[in-house]
Amino acid sequence: MKPAVILYKKLPDDLYARLAEQCDVTEISDLSPESQQQHAAVFQQAEGLLGSGGKVNGELLAKMPNLRVCSSVSVGYDNFDVDALNQRHVVLMHTPTVLTETVADTMMALVLSTARRVPELDAWVKAGNWQKSIGPAQFGIDVHHKTLGILGMGRIGMALAQRAHFGFGMKILYNARREHEEAQSRFGAQRCELEALLKQSDFVCISLPLTEETHHLIGAAELELMKPDAVLINAGRGPVVDEQALIAALQAGKLHAAGLDVFEQEPVSADSPLLSLPNVVTLPHIGSATHETRYGMMQDAVENLIAALGGSVEKNCVNPQALK
Numbered sequence: 001m002k003p004a005v006i007l008y009k010k011l012p013d014d015l016y017a018r019l020a021e022q023c024d025v026t027e028i029s030d031l032s033p034e035s036q037q038q039h040a041a042v043f044q045q046a047e048g049l050l051g052s053g054g055k056v057n058g059e060l061l062a063k064m065p066n067l068r069v070c071s072s073v074s075v076g077y078d079n080f081d082v083d084a085l086n087q088r089h090v091v092l093m094h095t096p097t098v099l100t101e102t103v104a105d106t107m108m109a110l111v112l113s114t115a116r117r118v119p120e121l122d123a124w125v126k127a128g129n130w131q132k133s134i135g136p137a138q139f140g141i142d143v144h145h146k147t148l149g150i151l152g153m154g155r156i157g158m159a160l161a162q163r164a165h166f167g168f169g170m171k172i173l174y175n176a177r178r179e180h181e182e183a184q185s186r187f188g189a190q191r192c193e194l195e196a197l198l199k200q201s202d203f204v205c206i207s208l209p210l211t212e213e214t215h216h217l218i219g220a221a222e223l224e225l226m227k228p229d230a231v232l233i234n235a236g237r238g239p240v241v242d243e244q245a246l247i248a249a250l251q252a253g254k255l256h257a258a259g260l261d262v263f264e265q266e267p268v269s270a271d272s273p274l275l276s277l278p279n280v281v282t283l284p285h286i287g288s289a290t291h292e293t294r295y296g297m298m299q300d301a302v303e304n305l306i307a308a309l310g311g312s313v314e315k316n317c318v319n320p321q322a323l324k
Ligand SMILES: NC(=O)c1ccc[n+]([C@@H]2O[C@H](COP(=O)([O-])OP(=O)(O)OC[C@H]3O[C@@H](n4cnc5c(N)ncnc54)[C@H](O)[C@@H]3O)[C@@H](O)[C@H]2O)c1
Pocket: 075, 076, 077, 096, 097, 099, 100, 103, 151, 152, 153, 154, 155, 156, 157, 175, 176, 177, 207, 208, 209, 210, 211, 213, 214, 235, 236, 237, 261, 262, 285, 286, 287, 288, 289
């Protein structure tokens, strides 16, 4: 008998067919309490869960007594309670690597567009304001040969460093618990304390996961340390930055700009002051959102689920110890 699987994400036809070949699939819209209630019998039986978004916590797991594998279409897994999964011997699979280069591209796009004020000046031109030669009021700041500080020197941080160092001749700083030998040898990257990184960087780029330790890692005191013409880029998770403190710093003119792909609340509220500050570039959490990469992530998530249901967790598993 095929294992019962709940799918809470739309898959392309070929990937759906691949999943259905191996599993008995029930497709639901999301993991909301209404969905859980409506499909209570399926939740009781399901051995696998595949999708993205929505909280997977002890309460949900209690409704899924037969669950063995969760497969997330994402690399970040802060919406999963890993302790609760471990207690129930449920393995969590995710999609690292396939999205790394695309997210680094997005971060570089935020670096360039904040420095050179691309969205702001695009709107300015389209509003008919370009009546004579531009002057200092339209100038930006250079990116090339500046200092880029990375918080979260993992897969995405390394791909960003590669772009910044080889493409733009930038000096790379990073903050990490351990020395990153590859970052040092490939990019001449220097490890430094958070305080030193904030003080020295022209661009502070966040590609950190959200954990208890990283929650509000960047608050008022940290923003105060940044150079007045520095830029903050966040493509890790919104709550790594204290958004109220960031708004206050931007309103007080303490930073050149901010580039945000992630927010404390998503979607960001329409009345957030971030949306009316001209020097803030906002994106709707599109770090990995290209056709090619999103397909690759879904393909990996399907293969991860099938492999893990078959007992293989060598690749892309967050908590292989849960099997023991
Ligand atoms: N915006 C997007 O669409 C998008 C897309 C993909 C990933 N992300 C986010 O980016 C994160 C990183 O992805 P990755 O594939 O590079 O993961 P990764 O595990 O390779 O890298 C994360 C790095 O952060 C470091 N780190 C963790 N806690 C730290 C701390 N307190 N201080 C210093 N360093 C710390 C880790 O040691 C690791 O090197 C994901 O967890 C996710 O939250 C966002």
